[in-house]
Amino acid sequence: MRTVPTSDIRDVIAEIAVKACMEVDVSVTDSFAKALKTETSELGSYVLNQLIDNYDIAKRERIPICQDTGMVTVFCSVGQDVHLSGDPVEDMINEGIRIGYEKGYLRKSVVRDPIDRVNTGDNTPAVIHYRIVPGDKVTVTVVPKGAGCENMSKLTILKPTQELSDVKSFVKKSVFEAGANACPPFFIGVGIGGNFEKVAILAKEAVTLPFTERSEIPYVAKLEDELLAEINELNLGPQGFGGKTTALGLRVLVYPTHIASLPVAVNISCHAVRHEKAVI
Amino acid sequence: MEVINITTPLTTDMARQLQAGQLLLISGTIYTARDAAHKRLMGMLDRGEESPFPLKNQIVYYAGPTPPAPGAVVGSIGPTSGYRMDAFAPRLYKLGVTASMGKGGRSLEVVASLKQYGAVYLAAIGGLGALLSKHVTAVEMVAFEDLGTEAVRKLTVEKFPAIVAIDSKGVSVYERNSV
Numbered sequence: 001m002r003t004v005p006t007s008d009i010r011d012v013i014a015e016i017a018v019k020a021c022m023e024v025d026v027s028v029t030d031s032f033a034k035a036l037k038t039e040t041s042e043l044g045s046y047v048l049n050q051l052i053d054n055y056d057i058a059k060r061e062r063i064p065i066c067q068d069t070g071m072v073t074v075f076c077s078v079g080q081d082v083h084l085s086g087d088p089v090e091d092m093i094n095e096g097i098r099i100g101y102e103k104g105y106l107r108k109s110v111v112r113d114p115i116d117r118v119n120t121g122d123n124t125p126a127v128i129h130y131r132i133v134p135g136d137k138v139t140v141t142v143v144p145k146g147a148g149c150e151n152m153s154k155l156t157i158l159k160p161t162q163e164l165s166d167v168k169s170f171v172k173k174s175v176f177e178a179g180a181n182a183c184p185p186f187f188i189g190v191g192i193g194g195n196f197e198k199v200a201i202l203a204k205e206a207v208t209l210p211f212t213e214r215s216e217i218p219y220v221a222k223l224e225d226e227l228l229a230e231i232n233e234l235n236l237g238p239q240g241f242g243g244k245t246t247a248l249g250l251r252v253l254v255y256p257t258h259i260a261s262l263p264v265a266v267n268i269s270c271h272a273v274r275h276e277k278a279v280i
Numbered sequence: 281m282e283v284i285n286i287t288t289p290l291t292t293d294m295a296r297q298l299q300a301g302q303l304l305l306i307s308g309t310i311y312t313a314r315d316a317a318h319k320r321l322m323g324m325l326d327r328g329e330e331s332p333f334p335l336k337n338q339i340v341y342y343a344g345p346t347p348p349a350p351g352a353v354v355g356s357i358g359p360t361s362g363y364r365m366d367a368f369a370p371r372l373y374k375l376g377v378t379a380s381m382g383k384g385g386r387s388l389e390v391v392a393s394l395k396q397y398g399a400v401y402l403a404a405i406g407g408l409g410a411l412l413s414k415h416v417t418a419v420e421m422v423a424f425e426d427l428g429t430e431a432v433r434k435l436t437v438e439k440f441p442a443i444v445a446i447d448s449k450g451v452s453v454y455e456r457n458s459v
Contacts, residue, residue: 042281043301043443043453047405050441054411063410064346064356067429105355107346107429117316119428148361148383148406180454181361181384183406239405240384241443241453272407 002136003083004280006092009076009138012278013096017072017142018104020276021064024055027212028187028273031248035185044243048185051238051271062104065272068146069106072097072126073204075143079135093140094124109147129201141208141277149186149270152178155200158262164219167192167264168227174266175231175247180240183270186247187211190227191265193255202253203267208275211249220252227252238271249273285439289337292398295378298444300451304402305439310339310381311422314360316430318368325371332423333432336376339402342383344429345419346409354416354435356409359383362401366390373397381442385454395450403445403453415440 032052039045058065074093101108101123111117154174158166171190191202214221228250237243281303288308311333321331342362346355362382369380370393378399383406394401418436425431446452
């Protein structure tokens with residue numbers, strides 16, 4: 001049994017929440033450089049170049065990449081050999097968000113109630129997904145995702161007799177309808193299977209996977225490649241102005257499901273795919 | 281790509297000359313207003329009250345910035361999605377607003393009002409907030425301060441880049457193929 005003070009989790013969350021809003025992974029900027037070589041749209045290329053400059057300014061001058069620094073999703077995996085000590089972990093995760101968003105000059109975008117809509121003033125609470133896993137470590141991933149792309153997420157439950165091609169059609173239709181609102185070029189997470197809530201979490205988790213890698217399941221890896229290629233034929237292009245660069249990454253997660261169900265969820269991330277992971 | 285420098289106020293005559301696909305570099309004054317500010321403004325107008333900020337020949341920017349870091353004029357300040365203001369935009373165009381600025385497409389009703397009033401919809405690049413903050417030289421709180429990031433702010437801008445997304449003839453850069 002290893003003891004982890006929840007104040008350590010708080011401190012890590014505060015740090016990585018800010019970092020996630022200021023810096024994208026080098027794989028993102030690399031994918032932009034690659035896209036510029038194939039993009040033929042003049043307006044599309046202009047957008048890509050501007051966005052590259054923006055990442056640079058954000059990182060160098062510590063200005064958030066995007067003003068929408070999100071409502072934060074936190075994936076918190078706790079090893080079953082960990083004893084969490086101190087204040088309640090949920091309070092400490094939210095305290096970490098509170099500190100990070102204040103010290104990092106990030107936007108407070110959370111309202112306390114969906115109907116009365118009064119801002120909580122500190123960007124809490126986060127949406128937290130816990131998981132008990134083997135081992136004696138705590139892993140936290142923060143996903144400060146903006147609403148522009150989050151609002152464009154889609155979920156459906158297809159009939160079990162429908163084909164993989166129907167799954168693909170739903171994903172492509174969802175991406176097309178998201179269009180410019182979700183700030184292309186996209187990074188797309190797709191969940192297939194489980195049930196209503198599981199498939200949504202799969203899709204959100206898929207957005208946080210390394211988009212340069214592929215699933216270990218052969219048909220899923222093939223699906224990732226095919227969907228990405230087909231989405232880039234939609235001609236949405238950067239910011240929806242047309243072009244070949246509609247998506248730069250797409251990952252799929254699958255899960256067993258009910259004999260009567262074929263759930264599919266699409267969670268789109270804007271070009272600034274922001275997430276940061278830490279192991280405690 | 282054609283680059284057009286404009287200085288505010290943006291008159292209807294100027295707006296009518298703009299064409300979809302042009303890159304505008306805006307200098308002068310623009311006003312931020314997004315969801316909550318629009319909702320409140322509509323309530324005021326319904327009650328016959330005056331708008332707390334000028335509308336005639338003005339550009340309304342759908343944006344809510346991050347707080348400025350010490351020494352900065354403004355924080356990150358890119359556009360938010362325009363469609364959420366679709367229900368409110370025609371009324372503002374009617375009252376003299378000559379351009380709204382956001383990201384993403386607009387409803388047919390908004391396009392019709394652009395044609396009717398000789399106005400335009402501009403697209404700033406979404407997720408460009410850090411770079412765009414460099415084009416803002418001054419910020420003044422104008423109304424609804426309690427709304428925080430959603431308050432109405434008067435921005436002084438210099439060569440602020442935006443694409444003419446839908447022009448006063450209804451021509452749109454969001455021309456799409458079907459799935």
